[in-house]
Amino acid sequence: MKIxxxxxxxxxxxxxxxxxxxxxxxxxxxxxxxxDEQELLLNYLLDHDFVVKHLINTHLHFDHLFGxxxxxxxxxxxxxxxxxxAFLLEDIATQMGLFGFPSHHANYRxxxxxxxxxxxxxxxxxxxxxxxxxxxxxxxSIAFYEAEAAVVISGDALFNSGIGRTxxxxxxxxxxxxxxxxxxxxxxxxTRVYPGHGPYTTIGDxxxxxxxxxxxxx
Numbered sequence: 467m468k469i470x471x472x473x474x475x476x477x478x479x480x481x482x483x484x485x486x487x488x489x490x491x492x493x494x495x496x497x498x499x500x501x502d503e504q505e506l507l508l509n510y511l512l513d514h515d516f517v518v519k520h521l522i523n524t525h526l527h528f529d530h531l532f533g534x535x536x537x538x539x540x541x542x543x544x545x546x547x548x549x550x551x552a553f554l555l556e557d558i559a560t561q562m563g564l565f566g567f568p569s570h571h572a573n574y575r576x577x578x579x580x581x582x583x584x585x586x587x588x589x590x591x592x593x594x595x596x597x598x599x600x601x602x603x604x605x606x607s608i609a610f611y612e613a614e615a616a617v618v619i620s621g622d623a624l625f626n627s628g629i630g631r632t633x634x635x636x637x638x639x640x641x642x643x644x645x646x647x648x649x650x651x652x653x654x655x656x657t658r659v660y661p662g663h664g665p666y667t668t669i670g671d672x673x674x675x676x677x678x679x680x681x682x683x684x
Contacts, residue, residue, distance in 0.1 A: 468485050469483075469660065474503045475497050480660065481495050481498065491514075491517070492519055495523055495530040504533060508536065511537075518541045519589075521534065522545070522610070523546070524620070526547055527554060543578075544578035545580070548607070549583070600650060602642020602646075607623050611657075616654060623645060623650065625661045627672070627676055629676070
């Protein structure tokens, strides 16, 4: 499985394209904001003649949604996400305004969507992603685990030596750290963690060194 990483928009969101030798792929957190970013992502998909099987999001904070409409329309796809984050789509303009984005361009609502829940599976090519519900950063945060490739896309739950912020609507530090310990830390230590922001890490490294999750475990 090949993982292509793009860092998009002023908040540095990681957009991932997962693909394999079959030519099928999935796009996770299409966050391209500027026109050149949108062109870069779209051209990558078209230049490789990918069959885009799924458009999926780890959660629905505005900075992870900027490219959703573009890809949903171009490839006639619904957006797959956890239903507990649907409320975030109701007031994207306010979210954007709090971070200094012009809210009059806040139409980042997909035409169609499909709910994903704990234990669901998404297939593309020769690979299957298992859905892990990891609330705390947002109530509907989910991660995508591919056991054969030993990879988890963690969204804004777990970062390299960090965790997602929990001061946003319906966030909870206690819930997030419990999600990490009970779900992500149960994965094999060699599992590579691809977060929503910043560089990748491994489950083993985070279990040993992440101060935000481990601070109460000393």
